[in-house]
Amino acid sequence: MLETENQNTLSDYKLGLDYALEQDQKDELKEHRNQFHIPKDKMGNEWIYMTGNSLGLQPKQTKLYINQELEDWANLGVEGHLEAKNPWLAYHEFLTESMAKVVGAKPIEVIVMNTLTANLHFMMVSFYKPTKARYKILIESDAFPSDKYAVESQLRHHGYDDKEGLILWKPRENEELLNYEDLETILEEQGDEIALIMIGGVNYYTGQFFDLKRITKLGHKYGCTVGFDCAHGAGNVALNLHDSGADFAVWCTYKYLNSGPGSLAGCFVHEKHAYRKDLNRFTGWWSHNKKTRFNMRGEFDQLPGAEGWQLSNPPILSMAAIKASLDMFNSVGMEKLLVKSKKLTGYFEFLLKQLGENTIRIITPSKPEERGCQLSIQVKSADKTLHNKLTEIGIISDWREPDVIRCAPVPLYNSFEDVYKLVEKLKSILNG
Known part of the structure; x- marks a missing residue:
């Protein structure tokens, strides 16, 4: 039953960049991406960052929060334990x-x-x-x-x-x-x-x-x-x-x-x-x-x-x-994050499956309730060279021996466009 439900969900997705952009426009969490620092290459192009399962991106407000404590330390010394804006003692x-x-x-x-x-x-x-x-x-x-x-x-x-x-x-x-x-x-x-x-x-x-x-x-x-x-x-x-x-x-x-x-x-x-x-x-x-x-x-x-x-x-x-x-x-709530996460990861799975079972295998469970946002991918007849090629063109994924590339589209800062571009670039490498 759950397999059928998941397959029906996958069939609701569509191909093409226009569909990805449309989903991003509908995404009620889309503004949160702007609250994170997205790393860029030397040319100023944003990376497609899919390694939140190893190290999450930095929220822009983090510096403000840390600076507040540095300021209180500078101005109050030990009294910051009780007198800081956010007293350190508690x-x-x-x-x-x-x-x-x-x-x-x-x-x-x-x-x-x-x-x-x-x-x-x-x-x-x-x-x-x-x-x-x-x-x-x-x-x-x-x-x-x-x-x-x-x-x-x-x-x-x-x-x-x-x-x-x-x-x-x-x-x-x-x-x-x-x-x-x-x-x-x-x-x-x-x-x-x-x-x-x-x-x-x-x-x-x-x-x-x-x-x-x-x-x-x-x-x-x-x-x-x-x-x-x-x-x-x-x-x-x-x-x-x-x-x-x-x-x-x-x-x-x-x-x-x-x-x-x-x-x-x-x-x-x-x-x-x-x-x-x-x-x-x-x-x-x-x-x-x-x-x-x-x-x-x-x-x-x-x-x-x-x-x-x-x-x-x-x-x-x-x-x-x-x-x-x-x-x-x-402020967002786990419920909203999980809704987007399941939809974004389902879209990622849908696009990967278009590459064909003879090319790619997803070892992560297909049932949404048995996974988070990470998909672990085995590409047949590929080694770490493939991962290195992805990195060179701005796809930041995660390699795990012996033959798995881990990708995690994180709902707070990853977009449907990110997922679309990742799969397109993977496809171009495989077809090259």
Whole structure:
């Protein structure tokens, strides 16, 4: 049924530049493109930028937000903690509600802190609790490398063999996408040995968006803790983290959330764990009760919710860049972004399919509910030379070994014209 619905949607698209320009005129989000810096080549021509899944473009207001904090620092010094336009002492709180909306969580469940893999380790300190009988960790076989390295190091840290203790959810032979029935089989056979399931919410390579609620329910059925790395999901898909029931999730903010290279990351801890003081954790000054934090000599008094996993006072300049982007997300709303995203990505899929199955293969799921805006493309008999040629003519895409070009038409700043021109230029290279 869903396949038919998606095919009918694809059939609604039309060929030709005029159609793309018409869709851009109808796009109620089109003005937001003008709120971003679009990189240009040496001749002053805008790149067709399709790598928001690696690094989002800079909002023009980001400089204003950061300059405000620089100005307050210059004029106020340490007094900026209380007297700045946006007082630094509580700056992370300015991000919480907007970030919670982006990931589908309650404010008490969300905190912006640290960086992605650091947050993953902090979460595993609390939620990976191995025992002699139950110590294994399950991840997808082609997880992002840092996730694999992180869970392997946790196994070693607890004295386990990092190969024997790691269970991989693998695609079937000659397939790229993961099958839920195979996950069910793994848990039926080994569920009582698995302490933690840690899956990428959207797989970085294939673009497959997993059913977080289904995985969580299945994991909890067998007594496993369940967490997700949503680096490729936050700001891209409807994560609905609270409703998923997941114990925790982590994500970066520099991809779809446009906060700048290496910026701070986000962390979700489900409300059911908000007041638990029995969970092991690393603690620091900023996870202590705000009312007594500056008394200095009192015993540790843990904050409730995700805030209780903070360690240090946060870097304000990075948070200012995040605030600049989140304010934009808050004004647009994830619902409108998702509507455009599905339409734009569907149009991209439609145009790519015109090239023919003998030329190109899309390994990303065709069902809109099983993907975000990224399409992962295999071009037959092509290697990285093709990607390099695209780059030379101003198409900024992303190559992943062994043979995939990842393209992500981001709804905030990419247009239907971008998608049309990308496919036309790809076609000209293939026909050349």
